[in-house]
Amino acid sequence: MDGADIPAQRASRVTGVGAAAALVALSTLVSCTAGSDKGTPPQQGKASPSTPKAVQLPPLHADFDYQIGGAYRPPSGVRIVSRDRSDSPAPGLYNICYVNAFQAQPDERAAWPADLLLRDAHGKVVMDRDWNEALLDIRTSAKRERVAARVDRWVDECADKGFDAVEPDNYDSYTRSGKLLTANDATAFITLLSAHAHARGLAIGQKNTSELAGLRSRTKLDFAVVEECGQYDECGTYAKAFDDRVVDIEYTDSGLRKALASYGDRLSIVRRDVQVSTPGSARYVRRTR
Numbered sequence: 001m002d003g004a005d006i007p008a009q010r011a012s013r014v015t016g017v018g019a020a021a022a023l024v025a026l027s028t029l030v031s032c033t034a035g036s037d038k039g040t041p042p043q044q045g046k047a048s049p050s051t052p053k054a055v056q057l058p059p060l061h062a063d064f065d066y067q068i069g070g071a072y073r074p075p076s077g078v079r080i081v082s083r084d085r086s087d088s089p090a091p092g093l094y095n096i097c098y099v100n101a102f103q104a105q106p107d108e109r110a111a112w113p114a115d116l117l118l119r120d121a122h123g124k125v126v127m128d129r130d131w132n133e134a135l136l137d138i139r140t141s142a143k144r145e146r147v148a149a150r151v152d153r154w155v156d157e158c159a160d161k162g163f164d165a166v167e168p169d170n171y172d173s174y175t176r177s178g179k180l181l182t183a184n185d186a187t188a189f190i191t192l193l194s195a196h197a198h199a200r201g202l203a204i205g206q207k208n209t210s211e212l213a214g215l216r217s218r219t220k221l222d223f224a225v226v227e228e229c230g231q232y233d234e235c236g237t238y239a240k241a242f243d244d245r246v247v248d249i250e251y252t253d254s255g256l257r258k259a260l261a262s263y264g265d266r267l268s269i270v271r272r273d274v275q276v277s278t279p280g281s282a283r284y285v286r287r288t289r
Contacts, residue, residue, distance in 0.1 A: 069276030097158035230259025
Protein backbone atom coordinates (compact mmCIF):
# COMPACT_ATOMS: atom_id res chain seq x y z
CA MET A 1 0.00 0.00 0.00
CA ASP A 2 1.91 3.03 -1.24
CA GLY A 3 1.02 6.45 0.08
CA ALA A 4 0.18 7.57 -3.45
CA ASP A 5 -2.46 4.85 -3.64
CA ILE A 6 -4.39 6.03 -0.60
CA PRO A 7 -5.69 9.57 -1.18
CA ALA A 8 -7.38 9.99 2.21
CA GLN A 9 -8.49 6.46 2.97
CA ARG A 10 -11.21 7.62 5.30
CA ALA A 11 -11.63 11.18 4.14
CA SER A 12 -15.25 10.32 3.36
CA ARG A 13 -16.44 8.55 6.49
CA VAL A 14 -19.44 6.31 7.15
CA THR A 15 -21.07 7.02 10.48
CA GLY A 16 -22.91 3.68 10.64
CA VAL A 17 -25.43 3.16 13.40
CA GLY A 18 -26.03 5.94 15.89
CA ALA A 19 -23.72 5.87 18.85
CA ALA A 20 -26.42 5.77 21.49
CA ALA A 21 -28.43 3.01 19.87
CA ALA A 22 -25.34 0.97 19.13
CA LEU A 23 -24.06 1.17 22.69
CA VAL A 24 -27.34 -0.15 24.01
CA ALA A 25 -27.22 -3.00 21.54
CA LEU A 26 -23.63 -3.74 22.37
CA SER A 27 -24.44 -4.25 26.04
CA THR A 28 -25.80 -7.65 25.07
CA LEU A 29 -22.72 -8.75 23.16
CA VAL A 30 -20.66 -11.58 24.50
CA SER A 31 -16.89 -11.69 24.23
CA CYS A 32 -15.43 -13.78 21.41
CA THR A 33 -12.33 -15.87 22.04
CA ALA A 34 -10.28 -16.12 18.87
CA GLY A 35 -9.14 -19.60 17.86
CA SER A 36 -6.31 -20.58 15.56
CA ASP A 37 -6.25 -21.75 11.96
CA LYS A 38 -3.92 -24.76 11.89
CA GLY A 39 -4.43 -25.22 8.16
CA THR A 40 -2.55 -22.09 7.05
CA PRO A 41 0.61 -21.36 9.04
CA PRO A 42 1.23 -17.59 8.81
CA GLN A 43 4.39 -16.27 7.29
CA GLN A 44 5.69 -14.09 10.08
CA GLY A 45 7.77 -10.95 9.83
CA LYS A 46 10.79 -10.27 11.99
CA ALA A 47 10.51 -12.11 15.29
CA SER A 48 9.39 -10.06 18.26
CA PRO A 49 12.18 -9.18 20.63
CA SER A 50 12.26 -11.17 23.86
CA THR A 51 11.93 -7.93 25.80
CA PRO A 52 9.88 -5.51 23.70
CA LYS A 53 10.15 -1.80 24.27
CA ALA A 54 7.61 -0.26 26.61
CA VAL A 55 4.45 0.99 24.95
CA GLN A 56 4.42 4.79 24.78
CA LEU A 57 1.11 6.65 24.45
CA PRO A 58 0.82 9.78 22.30
CA PRO A 59 1.21 13.08 24.15
CA LEU A 60 -1.97 14.84 25.18
CA HIS A 61 -3.18 17.96 23.34
CA ALA A 62 -0.13 18.05 21.06
CA ASP A 63 0.10 19.57 17.57
CA PHE A 64 -0.71 16.84 15.05
CA ASP A 65 -0.30 16.29 11.31
CA TYR A 66 -2.05 13.64 9.21
CA GLN A 67 0.21 12.53 6.35
CA ILE A 68 -1.27 9.24 5.11
CA GLY A 69 -1.46 10.67 1.59
CA GLY A 70 2.32 11.10 1.47
CA ALA A 71 5.11 11.95 3.88
CA TYR A 72 6.65 15.42 4.04
CA ARG A 73 8.61 17.49 6.53
CA PRO A 74 6.25 18.20 9.46
CA PRO A 75 5.47 21.86 10.12
CA SER A 76 7.18 23.53 13.06
CA GLY A 77 5.63 22.65 16.41
CA VAL A 78 4.16 19.31 15.31
CA ARG A 79 4.73 16.54 17.84
CA ILE A 80 2.52 13.74 16.48
CA VAL A 81 2.48 12.47 12.86
CA SER A 82 0.47 9.69 11.25
CA ARG A 83 1.96 8.18 8.08
CA ASP A 84 1.25 5.21 5.83
CA ARG A 85 3.14 2.00 6.64
CA SER A 86 5.05 2.34 3.34
CA ASP A 87 6.69 5.53 4.66
CA SER A 88 9.27 6.03 7.39
CA PRO A 89 8.64 7.75 10.73
CA ALA A 90 9.52 11.41 11.22
CA PRO A 91 12.66 11.73 13.37
CA GLY A 92 12.13 12.97 16.89
CA LEU A 93 8.32 12.91 16.81
CA TYR A 94 5.60 10.54 18.01
CA ASN A 95 4.80 8.47 14.91
CA ILE A 96 1.58 6.58 14.17
CA CYS A 97 1.63 3.93 11.41
CA TYR A 98 -1.46 3.64 9.19
CA VAL A 99 -2.56 0.15 8.09
CA ASN A 100 -5.76 -0.79 6.30
CA ALA A 101 -6.70 -3.71 8.53
CA PHE A 102 -10.33 -4.57 7.77
CA GLN A 103 -10.49 -4.07 3.99
CA ALA A 104 -8.32 -4.98 0.99
CA GLN A 105 -7.14 -2.04 -1.07
CA PRO A 106 -7.63 -2.34 -4.85
CA ASP A 107 -3.95 -2.92 -5.60
CA GLU A 108 -3.67 -5.61 -2.90
CA ARG A 109 -6.95 -7.45 -3.34
CA ALA A 110 -5.42 -10.16 -5.55
CA ALA A 111 -2.84 -10.94 -2.87
CA TRP A 112 -5.52 -11.99 -0.39
CA PRO A 113 -6.72 -15.63 -0.35
CA ALA A 114 -10.12 -15.76 -2.04
CA ASP A 115 -11.79 -17.24 1.04
CA LEU A 116 -10.69 -14.30 3.19
CA LEU A 117 -12.69 -11.83 1.12
CA LEU A 118 -16.19 -11.41 2.51
CA ARG A 119 -18.85 -12.78 0.15
CA ASP A 120 -22.60 -12.47 0.10
CA ALA A 121 -25.12 -15.30 -0.31
CA HIS A 122 -24.46 -15.33 -4.07
CA GLY A 123 -20.70 -15.61 -3.66
CA LYS A 124 -20.09 -12.00 -4.70
CA VAL A 125 -17.35 -10.10 -2.87
CA VAL A 126 -18.77 -7.42 -0.57
CA MET A 127 -17.27 -4.04 -1.42
CA ASP A 128 -16.86 -0.66 0.18
CA ARG A 129 -18.04 1.19 -2.92
CA ASP A 130 -16.69 4.56 -1.81
CA TRP A 131 -13.12 3.25 -1.93
CA ASN A 132 -13.45 0.18 -4.18
CA GLU A 133 -12.14 -1.98 -1.33
CA ALA A 134 -13.16 -5.55 -0.60
CA LEU A 135 -14.21 -6.25 2.97
CA LEU A 136 -12.26 -8.98 4.73
CA ASP A 137 -14.06 -11.99 6.19
CA ILE A 138 -13.61 -11.97 9.97
CA ARG A 139 -16.77 -13.91 10.84
CA THR A 140 -15.06 -16.90 12.46
CA SER A 141 -12.20 -17.21 14.91
CA ALA A 142 -10.18 -19.22 12.38
CA LYS A 143 -10.51 -16.57 9.70
CA ARG A 144 -9.82 -13.77 12.17
CA GLU A 145 -6.56 -15.52 13.06
CA ARG A 146 -5.57 -15.82 9.40
CA VAL A 147 -6.41 -12.21 8.57
CA ALA A 148 -4.63 -11.03 11.71
CA ALA A 149 -1.51 -13.01 10.78
CA ARG A 150 -1.25 -11.00 7.55
CA VAL A 151 -1.99 -7.65 9.19
CA ASP A 152 0.47 -8.50 11.97
CA ARG A 153 3.25 -8.65 9.39
CA TRP A 154 2.48 -5.03 8.53
CA VAL A 155 2.45 -4.17 12.23
CA ASP A 156 5.87 -5.81 12.49
CA GLU A 157 7.11 -3.61 9.64
CA CYS A 158 5.86 -0.53 11.51
CA ALA A 159 7.67 -1.61 14.66
CA ASP A 160 10.88 -2.44 12.78
CA LYS A 161 10.87 1.00 11.15
CA GLY A 162 10.61 2.69 14.55
CA PHE A 163 7.00 3.82 14.67
CA ASP A 164 5.48 4.35 18.13
CA ALA A 165 1.91 3.29 17.40
CA VAL A 166 -0.35 1.72 14.80
CA GLU A 167 -3.67 2.94 13.39
CA PRO A 168 -5.75 0.02 11.97
CA ASP A 169 -8.31 1.56 9.62
CA ASN A 170 -11.88 0.49 8.85
CA TYR A 171 -12.87 -0.80 12.27
CA ASP A 172 -16.39 0.24 11.22
CA SER A 173 -16.44 -1.93 8.08
CA TYR A 174 -19.08 -4.16 9.68
CA THR A 175 -21.56 -1.31 9.19
CA ARG A 176 -20.98 -1.61 5.42
CA SER A 177 -21.22 -5.41 5.27
CA GLY A 178 -24.95 -5.83 4.70
CA LYS A 179 -25.19 -7.31 8.21
CA LEU A 180 -22.82 -10.15 7.32
CA LEU A 181 -20.34 -8.87 9.91
CA THR A 182 -21.19 -7.82 13.44
CA ALA A 183 -19.74 -5.45 15.99
CA ASN A 184 -18.65 -8.50 17.96
CA ASP A 185 -16.65 -9.73 14.94
CA ALA A 186 -14.95 -6.35 14.72
CA THR A 187 -14.09 -6.16 18.42
CA ALA A 188 -12.79 -9.73 18.48
CA PHE A 189 -10.52 -8.98 15.54
CA ILE A 190 -9.21 -5.64 16.84
CA THR A 191 -8.42 -7.36 20.15
CA LEU A 192 -6.10 -9.74 18.30
CA LEU A 193 -4.35 -6.79 16.67
CA SER A 194 -4.04 -5.03 20.02
CA ALA A 195 -2.29 -8.00 21.60
CA HIS A 196 0.24 -8.21 18.77
CA ALA A 197 0.88 -4.46 18.66
CA HIS A 198 1.54 -4.39 22.39
CA ALA A 199 3.86 -7.40 22.09
CA ARG A 200 5.87 -5.38 19.58
CA GLY A 201 5.98 -2.34 21.87
CA LEU A 202 3.44 -0.31 19.88
CA ALA A 203 0.42 1.58 21.14
CA ILE A 204 -2.72 0.99 19.08
CA GLY A 205 -5.39 3.52 18.20
CA GLN A 206 -9.10 3.09 17.57
CA LYS A 207 -10.02 4.52 14.16
CA ASN A 208 -13.41 6.26 14.16
CA THR A 209 -16.35 3.98 15.15
CA SER A 210 -17.68 6.02 18.08
CA GLU A 211 -20.33 3.37 18.83
CA LEU A 212 -17.58 0.97 19.96
CA ALA A 213 -15.50 3.44 21.96
CA GLY A 214 -17.05 2.26 25.22
CA LEU A 215 -15.51 -1.19 24.73
CA ARG A 216 -11.97 0.01 25.31
CA SER A 217 -11.46 -2.22 28.35
CA ARG A 218 -12.22 -5.27 26.20
CA THR A 219 -10.30 -4.29 23.07
CA LYS A 220 -7.27 -2.86 24.91
CA LEU A 221 -7.05 0.10 22.53
CA ASP A 222 -4.88 2.94 23.81
CA PHE A 223 -6.05 6.12 22.08
CA ALA A 224 -8.24 7.24 19.18
CA VAL A 225 -7.59 8.56 15.68
CA VAL A 226 -10.85 10.08 14.50
CA GLU A 227 -12.14 11.92 11.48
CA GLU A 228 -14.61 14.78 11.76
CA CYS A 229 -15.66 14.28 15.35
CA GLY A 230 -16.37 18.01 15.42
CA GLN A 231 -18.47 17.87 12.29
CA TYR A 232 -20.50 14.93 13.63
CA ASP A 233 -20.62 15.96 17.31
CA GLU A 234 -18.70 12.86 18.44
CA CYS A 235 -15.61 14.38 20.08
CA GLY A 236 -17.09 14.02 23.55
CA THR A 237 -17.64 10.29 23.08
CA TYR A 238 -14.00 9.71 22.19
CA ALA A 239 -12.67 12.14 24.80
CA LYS A 240 -14.54 10.30 27.54
CA ALA A 241 -13.56 6.82 26.37
CA PHE A 242 -9.87 7.62 25.86
CA ASP A 243 -9.25 10.20 28.60
CA ASP A 244 -8.68 12.99 26.03
CA ARG A 245 -5.96 10.98 24.24
CA VAL A 246 -7.54 11.70 20.85
CA VAL A 247 -6.20 13.01 17.55
CA ASP A 248 -8.89 14.43 15.27
CA ILE A 249 -8.79 15.28 11.57
CA GLU A 250 -11.42 17.69 10.28
CA TYR A 251 -12.01 18.14 6.55
CA THR A 252 -14.14 21.29 6.62
CA ASP A 253 -13.73 24.72 8.16
CA SER A 254 -17.04 24.34 9.97
CA GLY A 255 -15.93 21.04 11.48
CA LEU A 256 -12.66 22.58 12.62
CA ARG A 257 -14.47 25.48 14.28
CA LYS A 258 -16.86 23.13 16.11
CA ALA A 259 -14.06 20.85 17.30
CA LEU A 260 -11.91 23.74 18.51
CA ALA A 261 -14.82 25.50 20.22
CA SER A 262 -15.59 22.53 22.46
CA TYR A 263 -12.33 20.56 22.65
CA GLY A 264 -9.56 22.81 21.38
CA ASP A 265 -7.89 22.89 24.80
CA ARG A 266 -8.07 19.09 25.27
CA LEU A 267 -7.61 17.16 22.03
CA SER A 268 -5.11 17.22 19.15
CA ILE A 269 -7.04 18.72 16.23
CA VAL A 270 -5.99 19.49 12.66
CA ARG A 271 -7.80 20.59 9.50
CA ARG A 272 -6.60 18.74 6.39
CA ASP A 273 -7.81 18.66 2.81
CA VAL A 274 -9.99 15.70 1.94
CA GLN A 275 -7.21 14.14 -0.18
CA VAL A 276 -4.58 14.62 2.59
CA SER A 277 -2.32 16.11 -0.07
CA THR A 278 1.33 17.00 0.28
CA PRO A 279 2.61 20.60 0.29
CA GLY A 280 2.95 21.94 -3.23
CA SER A 281 -0.35 20.45 -4.32
CA ALA A 282 -3.06 22.94 -5.21
CA ARG A 283 -5.39 20.97 -2.91
CA TYR A 284 -3.12 21.04 0.14
CA VAL A 285 -4.73 22.41 3.31
CA ARG A 286 -3.43 22.22 6.83
CA ARG A 287 -4.67 24.43 9.64
CA THR A 288 -4.95 24.15 13.39
CA ARG A 289 -7.02 27.28 13.96
